[in-house]
Amino acid sequence: SLSSVNSISSLEPMSQCQNLSELYLRKNSIPSLNELFHLKNLPRLRVLWLSENPCCGPDPHRYRMTVLRNxxxxxxxxxxxxxEEELSQALVDGEEITAPPAKRNLENGCPEANESSTTECTMEPKSEHLNFTLEETNKIREQLGMKPVPRDKFSSFSPRETDGSRKKRNNILNAILLLMKELDTEGLEIIHQTVGKRLQALQKKELQEER
Structure with a gap:
């Protein structure tokens, strides 16, 4: 299960959590019910708390029917x-969600739009991607009791990535950060040891490549 009030805006990281049975997302920043698309293939999900998110909209009946239909x-x-009555009614009143929210254009960070759209968007500086990745990395390291990665060493700390691999990595990072909140001391200690060994192996590999 995941905790509420985390400023979560996308459910895409949850799509990989096949064993998730309870999801508590009350009072977050989920903008659209289209995000439910990412939960449709979670076979064990039985409890969902999604209220007090922007996606709930002004019509509570439509919101509940759409969630239950999907x-x-x-x-x-x-x-x-x-x-059972609600599930039957949801087939009539609920909206079927058949696609995820509009993807952001990988080149300029803008939502993909039709030719007729007048949406304007400026290109995001590459440094924003770096800041986000560095922030996420150090957030995990802090929770594991590890020292943060200095900014001047971060570019060599992480291999160059395509936008696709960066997005996948960020999704995994988000899921890890959320799920870590549910771990006890023993679980966190196991992660700490595993991460330490992994970092040592990567640093050793980097030293060998520099020679």
Whole structure:
């Protein structure tokens, strides 16, 4: 299960969590019900708390019906039990979500738009990607009791990546950060040891490549 109030804006990282059974996302920043697309293939998800997000909109009935139409295996939504009558009604009143939210253009960071669209967007500086990645990396290291990576060493700390691999890595990082909140001391200690060994191996490899 995941904690509420985390400023989460995308559910894409959850799409890889096949064993997730409870998801608590109340009071976050999820903008659209289209994000539910990322939860549709989670076979064990039974409890979802999504209230007080922007995606809920002004119509609570439409919101609940849409969630239940797309996630019919839920047993509880927003701390309220799901009934068979609701599931049947959701087939009529709910909106079927068949695609994820609009992807952001990999080259300029803008949402992909049709030719008729007048949406304007400026290119994001590459440094923003670096700052985000460095911040996420150091957040994990801090939670594991490890020293942060200095900014001047960060470019060599991480191999060059394509936008696609960076996005995949960021999704994994987000999922790890969320799931770590559920670990006890023993679990965190195991992660700490594993990460330490992995870092030693990578640093040893980098030293060998520099020679």
């Amino acid at each position: 996630l019919p295996n839920l047993q509880k939504l927003d701390n309220q039990a799901v009934t």
